[in-house]
Amino acid sequence: MTTAPRASTTDRGRDPDDLLPSGVVSTRGDVPPLGRAARNRTSGIGIMATRRPYVGGNWKMHGELAAAVELTENLVAGIGDTVLKIDISIFPPFPYLQAVGHALGHTAISLGGQDCAAHLEGAHTGQTSPAMIADLGGKVALVGHSERRHELGESDAVVAAKARAALAADLQPVVCVGETLAQREAGNALQVVEKQVRAALEGLSATQVGRVVVAYEPVWAIGTGMTATPDDAQSAHAMIRALLGELYDAQLAGSVRIIYGGSVKAANAAELFAAPDVDGGLIGGASLKVEEFSSICQFASSS
Numbered sequence: 001m002t003t004a005p006r007a008s009t010t011d012r013g014r015d016p017d018d019l020l021p022s023g024v025v026s027t028r029g030d031v032p033p034l035g036r037a038a039r040n041r042t043s044g045i046g047i048m049a050t051r052r053p054y055v056g057g058n059w060k061m062h063g064e065l066a067a068a069v070e071l072t073e074n075l076v077a078g079i080g081d082t083v084l085k086i087d088i089s090i091f092p093p094f095p096y097l098q099a100v101g102h103a104l105g106h107t108a109i110s111l112g113g114q115d116c117a118a119h120l121e122g123a124h125t126g127q128t129s130p131a132m133i134a135d136l137g138g139k140v141a142l143v144g145h146s147e148r149r150h151e152l153g154e155s156d157a158v159v160a161a162k163a164r165a166a167l168a169a170d171l172q173p174v175v176c177v178g179e180t181l182a183q184r185e186a187g188n189a190l191q192v193v194e195k196q197v198r199a200a201l202e203g204l205s206a207t208q209v210g211r212v213v214v215a216y217e218p219v220w221a222i223g224t225g226m227t228a229t230p231d232d233a234q235s236a237h238a239m240i241r242a243l244l245g246e247l248y249d250a251q252l253a254g255s256v257r258i259i260y261g262g263s264v265k266a267a268n269a270a271e272l273f274a275a276p277d278v279d280g281g282l283i284g285g286a287s288l289k290v291e292e293f294s295s296i297c298q299f300a301s302s303s
């Protein structure tokens with residue numbers, strides 16, 4: 001049996017498992033490495049794989065500097081050791097990235113941008129490049145959030161360019177997809193989501209897709225208090241995983257984290273995360289509440 005070194009909150013980068021594609025947990029030895037919540041599941045499409053749960057907190061355009069720092073400090077304390085078992089990212093507003101990064105200190109909670117430009121630098125007034133996010137200690141970027149697709153008219157092509165730019169700057173893209181209520185009511189939910197995923201991953205290699213997290217976020221569930229049923233979420237996630245298998249291969253499909261977003265809170269997280277292809281959540285409103293977000297992370301770690 002291989003004895004895995006105990007991971008501290010600061011030395012994960014030295015763990016040999018970190019050489020694996022993002023989301024793939026080693027099956028070295030007879031037991032999962034210490035500190036890793038191994039979710040060894042057969043997905044709805046019959047792929048057996050182990051994925052490390054992922055929870056992201058999207059703060060949107062809320063708060064002010066002092067409150068952002070205080071929230072970060074309280075989250076670090078509230079989440080505690082759960083961060084050793086799952087991947088957790090927080091996405092503060094851009095102006096607060098650096099201060100929140102400082103407040104995170106040496107915790108393994110990672111810092112992310114709520115968006116990134118499709119370019120690494122240049123004449124793009126008002127935009128923030130993925131390289132700049134990385135420069136401030138960011139490790140992740142949301143791309144294609146529905147509030148950007150719908151308020152700012154971001155197309156699938158723009159979302160794909162942002163995912164490529166994020167990867168080029170060594171950021172992990174969390175690619176958001178999801179149907180509107182009208183599209184769901186017309187019976188087109190899965191086709192819409194499939195088209196968005198295909199477009200976002202266009203031209204990416206298997207290695208690059210191995211770094212991507214896909215967030216299925218039905219638009220009608222975001223910030224509305226309405227949540228997809230675990231069965232509906234599972235159907236969409238299983239379709240996305242099957243698509244990854246078709247576009248790449250079964251091993252990659254089994255390793256990519258597919259998380260659910262849309263009014264997730266402590267009260268519904270456990271049942272959503274219990275679905276075999278739901279690997280965690282992207283959390284908006286509830287990520288601003290320390291107890292709620294910490295509980296959601298806890299449910300992800302024990303799902």
Ligand code: PEP
Nearest residue numbers: 222223261262263284285
């Ligand atoms: C989100 O912003 O991605 C989100 C899912 O928001 P909420 O949890 O508030 O629905």
